[in-house]
Amino acid sequence: xxxxxxxxxxxxxxxxxxxxxxxxxxxxxxxxxxxxxxxxxxxxxxxxxxxxxxxxxxxxxxxxxxxxxxxxxxxxxxxxxxxxxxxxxxxxxxxxxxxxxxxxxxxxxxxxxxxxxxxxxxxxxxxxxxxxxxxxxxxxxxxxxxxxxxxxxxxxxxxxx
Amino acid sequence: xxxxxxxxxxxxxxxxxxxxxxxxxxxxxxxxxxxxxxxxxxxxxxxxxxxxxxxxxxxxxxxxxxxxxxxxxxxxxxxxxxxxxxxxxxxxxxxxxx
Numbered sequence: 741x742x743x744x745x746x747x748x749x750x751x752x753x754x755x756x757x758x759x760x761x762x763x764x765x766x767x768x769x770x771x772x773x774x775x776x777x778x779x780x781x782x783x784x785x786x787x788x789x790x791x792x793x794x795x796x797x798x799x800x801x802x803x804x805x806x807x808x809x810x811x812x813x814x815x816x817x818x819x820x821x822x823x824x825x826x827x828x829x830x831x832x833x834x835x836x837x838x839x840x841x842x843x844x845x846x847x848x849x850x851x852x853x854x855x856x857x858x859x860x861x862x863x864x865x866x867x868x869x870x871x872x873x874x875x876x877x878x879x880x881x882x883x884x885x886x887x888x889x890x891x892x893x894x895x896x897x898x899x900x901x
Numbered sequence: 902x903x904x905x906x907x908x909x910x911x912x913x914x915x916x917x918x919x920x921x922x923x924x925x926x927x928x929x930x931x932x933x934x935x936x937x938x939x940x941x942x943x944x945x946x947x948x949x950x951x952x953x954x955x956x957x958x959x960x961x962x963x964x965x966x967x968x969x970x971x972x973x974x975x976x977x978x979x980x981x982x983x984x985x986x987x988x989x990x991x992x993x994x995x996x997x998x999x
Contacts, residue, residue, distance in 0.1 A: 810935060814979060843933075843979050850934040861989040863951045867982070870957025 742784050747777035748872060755865050767860040768852040774872040775849035778842055781876060782809070785883055786892040800896070808898035810846050813839040816891050823890065834882035835891055841875035844868075904975030906930065906940070915970045919963055922950035924987050926967070929997060930978065938978035942967060943985070943998050951986030960984050 754770035755762050762770075783801045790797045815821055816839035820828045831839075848868055851858055882888050907928065916926040924945040933939040950959050964982050967973065973980045990998055 807935065814937065817979065819974060840979075844981050847933045847939070847981060859993045859995065861985050861993060863946065863956065863984050863986045863989060866956040867960045867984040870955060870960055874957060874961060 742780070744777050744779075744781035744784055745876075747773050747780060748869075748876065751777060751869055751872070755862065755869065762862060762865075764860060767862070767865045770865050771845075771852035771860070771868055772849050774869050775845040778838075778845055778872050778875055779804075779806070779809070781879060782838075782842070782892060782895070785879070785888075786896065789889070789892075803896055805898075806846065809895045810843055812891065812894045812898050813842040813846075815839075815894070817843060821887075821890070821894075829887065829890075832882055832885055832887055834878040835885065835887050837878045838875045838882070839891065841871045841878075845872060904972045906976065906978070907971040907973075911971060912942075915967060918970075919966065921947055922959060923947070923963065927998060933979065933981070940973070940976070940978045940980045942980060942982045944982060945990065945998060946984055946986050948986050948988045951984075951988075956984075 751770045751773040754766045754773060758766055783804050786804070787797045787801045790800055816831055817836055819831060819836070821831050823829045845868065852860070879888070909928065912926050912928055916923050919926075924947055926945070927943045929941045929943070931939050931941055944960075944963060946959065953959050960982070963984075967982070968980070985993065985998060
């Protein structure tokens with residue numbers, strides 16, 4: 741279990757320990773932590789493909805940026821993606837669901853962290869964490885598929901394309 | 902991307918199909934935090950449906966049905982789905998969910 745799974749468990753803890761009325765602070769932190777769980781899941785997986793020095797692996801993980809991850813996720817939320825040779829490729833549903841969840845969670849994380857006027861409810865947050873949990877399961881099922889690798893690589897190379 | 906933005910009438914028909922778990926669904930065209938076009942769906946669940954565990958067994962199928970019935974994958978704006986229980990509307994007092 742890496743950081744990503746720890747963060748998901750922490751997010752679930754945050755909405756459960758003040759039952760029946762979680763505070764706004766806990767609900768907001770749960771959304772933000774849920775997003776970072778998914779963020780780190782993708783980083784950890786990208787880093788795990790590197791078999792060289794640990795220092796280089798850490799550099800790969802640090803090369804991911806929230807903005808480019810979102811724009812690439814918007815591309816991979818679609819049914820097809822134009823590959824490295826300009827050919828249209830079908831994106832497997834599991835990859836699309838992960839990409840959609842990433843876009844959604846990042847938007848909600850921004851709101852949870854910076855929009856002080858929004859009131860959060862237990863149901864809203866549980867739904868978002870359900871989306872993160874589903875994305876974890878989808879990623880586990882698809883992570884060895886070549887298109888999952890393309891998704892991660894596109895995030896890393898976004899600024900170069 | 903070839904689809905058209907769904908009307909409230911189309912959304913109401915899907916909501917009716919999803920009753921009694923779904924009380925109503927509202928949609929708003931907006932921009933997300935990076936200024937990309939977005940559709941925000943606000944789904945009001947019955948109190949009974951909102952208490953089922955895990956909640957994802959209720960909300961995930963609703964998302965998929967909305968996607969397929971409304972052709973959301975054919976649209977440029979990304980779709981966001983927010984869920985609240987009917988009882989939660991009393992204290993959130995948010996017109997976007999009415």
